[in-house]
Amino acid sequence: MREWTTNTVMHSYPGMVALVTAKWNGEQNIMAAGWHSYISYEPPIYGVAIAKERYTHHLIQNSKEFAINFVPEKFAHYIQQSGMLTGKEHNKFEELNIEYEQGKTVSSPILKEAYIAYECKLMDQQTYGDHDWFVGEMSGFYKDKGVFAENGLPNWEKLSIPLYLGRSQYMLANKDSKVINLYRNNS
Numbered sequence: 001m002r003e004w005t006t007n008t009v010m011h012s013y014p015g016m017v018a019l020v021t022a023k024w025n026g027e028q029n030i031m032a033a034g035w036h037s038y039i040s041y042e043p044p045i046y047g048v049a050i051a052k053e054r055y056t057h058h059l060i061q062n063s064k065e066f067a068i069n070f071v072p073e074k075f076a077h078y079i080q081q082s083g084m085l086t087g088k089e090h091n092k093f094e095e096l097n098i099e100y101e102q103g104k105t106v107s108s109p110i111l112k113e114a115y116i117a118y119e120c121k122l123m124d125q126q127t128y129g130d131h132d133w134f135v136g137e138m139s140g141f142y143k144d145k146g147v148f149a150e151n152g153l154p155n156w157e158k159l160s161i162p163l164y165l166g167r168s169q170y171m172l173a174n175k176d177s178k179v180i181n182l183y184r185n186n187s
Helices: 054-063 073-082
Strands: 016-023 027-033 035-041 047-053 065-070 101-102 109-113 116-126 133-145 161-166 169-172
Touching: 016 047, 016 054, 016 073, 016 109, 027 047, 027 054, 027 073, 027 133, 047 054, 047 065, 047 116, 054 065, 054 116, 054 133, 065 109, 065 133, 073 161, 073 169, 109 116
Parallel strands: none
Antiparallel strands: 016 027, 016 065, 035 047, 047 133, 065 116, 101 109, 116 133, 161 169
16 A cells, blocks of 8 residues: 655666766766656757766766766676776776777767767756756767667667666566557547
8 A cells, every 4th residue: 555654765767777978087987877867859958867976977077078878788787887886996998898989079988889879068067965967968979770660669679678677676678578559549
């Protein structure tokens, strides 16, 4: 039975985890972020919540840019491990053997295995509780067209997406997942 409480209740999962990359002053990092969102289509704007103690927070605050990367199931270990190691003490790219290239409009790393990636130039930063919300105008895009269907949706025969459940658990959106269409043409 549902109960009312004054205790914080968090339930935003399952959901996609973004891999946020940033670079400043010769240092770069990658971190897993569960709290992120599109904010605007035109102009294209994306936001991500990052705690102040995260190394990536420092890099974005100084460089004024970041990248958002989404990886398929085969590279879900990037999500898990980049969330467990600190960039202050570890070079996650080397330790996790992550291949990347420098962005075209930002210096942030773009993961070679990302099926979608966004280059973002910081346009706003606001503190909300224990996180800062970084808002970036999307200045460049990467898309692996081979894993999407003609209608723009994932081709589940070619793409398996890890969805984070919490507590280091994931489920997969893939060809074995049930897809329902709630749209009915009433004409």
